[in-house]
Amino acid sequence: MKTLSDVTIVCVSKYFDAEQMIRLFQMGYKDMGENRVDVFLEKYHQLQQYKIKWHFIGHLQRNKAKHIINKIDVLHSLDSLELAKTIQALREKPLEVFIQLNATEETQKYGVDIKNLSSFYEELKKYDKIKVLGLMTMGKIDDFEGTKKAFEITCKLRKDMHLKFASMGMSDDYALALTYDTTHVRLGRYFKSILEESHGTV
Secondary structure, eight states: OOOGGGSEEEEEGGGSOHHHHHHHHHTTOOEEEESOHHHHHHHHHHTTTSOOEEEEOSOOOHHHHHHHTTTOSEEEEEOOHHHHHHHHHHOSSOEEEEEEBOTTOOTTSOSBOGGGHHHHHHHHTTOTTEEEEEEEOOOOTTOHHHHHHHHHHHHHHHHHTTOSEEEOOOTTTHHHHHHTTOSEEEESTHHHHHHHHHSSOO
């Protein structure tokens, strides 16, 4: 079975200030993920001298995309053709993206519906500024069986579509995601103990 050493760990850096992020970077964690445009921009400018690989993991509104689209390295939340068109218009070079899949089929969640995934993926092939890496999904809060089903569905669809990567698993459910062959996990609270052990309390 996979362990964390086998996957890309994206540090959900909304939990940490710039100084703590530098400490994590110096420990070897080079992938940082933000979910708010304003916070991302603040940290991006504070940490420009560090060769961080920036992941945007939150819902990206089209009217805010222009502020970050040429600063991020990976987008984990492509969920509409409208956003794809915005990226195509603004991005200077191809952007690596995960298609966000609403695998739990919850109406309050963002993401492409399972039934629309195939046609959505085909449409994205028209855009040369978008490079699809794989699928991203989120589990169901406080629902192990619901999360398991979502990861299972995403794993199968990724393989059926011959996509190389999957972004599944956060601090509470990454162990389950590892059993479904995830390649990227998004961890935030997980790093608090690492910082505490290395240098006092957070």
